[in-house]
Amino acid sequence: MAAISAAMVKELRERTGLGLLDCKKALKKTDGDIDQAIEDLRKSSGMKAAKKAGRTAADGVVAVRVAEDGKYGQVVEVNSETDFVARDEAFLGFVDTVANKALADKQTDVAALMAGDLESAREALVQKIGENIGVRRIDAVDADVVGGYVHSNNRIAVLVALKGGDVELARDIAMHVAATNPQFVAPADVSEEVVAKESEIIKAQPDMAGKPEAIVEKMIGGRIKKFLSEISLSEQAFVKNPELTVGKLAAQGGAEIQSFVRYEVGDGIVVEEVDFAAEVAEQLAASK
Structure with missing residues (x-):
């Protein structure tokens, strides 16, 4: 031998x-x-x-679906191992099938969605393409107005839920969320723990050393305000018109931002280096 x-x-x-x-x-x-x-x-x-x-399937695409009445939407992430497969027509066809069925069934449980024909289709595609493929996650929003946006490379997708306004306004805000990646809707949504941790970080910075406590507290207050405006959607300068905050944009359109969901391909997946x-x-x- x-x-x-x-x-x-x-x-x-x-x-x-x-x-x-x-x-x-x-x-x-x-x-x-x-x-x-x-x-x-x-x-x-x-x-x-x-x-x-x-x-590990850490590449892939995201997809958005919004119901015809504009009051319900879903965002889906389907992973592949490489960006080459993420552009493959058969793979993209599978993604469309998954997203369409998820919307039709209003299903956000991946295991329940994939049971049966979809799982068989996934296995067949794995054998045909030669890479691992998996549906990673699905989220949904339900509101008066729902707008979605998918970045042109299919790697970032956003859903925005509004009270009032219209689909075009929601889509504009979704586009902004895709570009800036805010963490919260408004400063009031930021937890006390997050604020306290940021305050500790600011207080430990070199330019705080030796200053009177009253001055330090004032400086911390100013920087916390800036910090909250940077991570809160409503306080951010709108990307298409920096003279206007997103909160004011929504108000001008007769809307209030209720929530958003932002997916980026592979976000949070740790790829082991071998x-x-x-x-x-x-x-x-x-x-x-």
């Missing part, structure tokens, strides 16, 4: 995307014949899809 080297395992893994041990087992069965190993592994399509489920050479050596040593 031919010796199975780390280089052979690496090549097979790169060509198939399968795990190290799977690749080593396949090579052992074919006496080191990489092409035959690939053929054998391709026949194991069910195994291929299952093995890919463990790979030392491939060390991983190969470790796996080969463990399997001897």
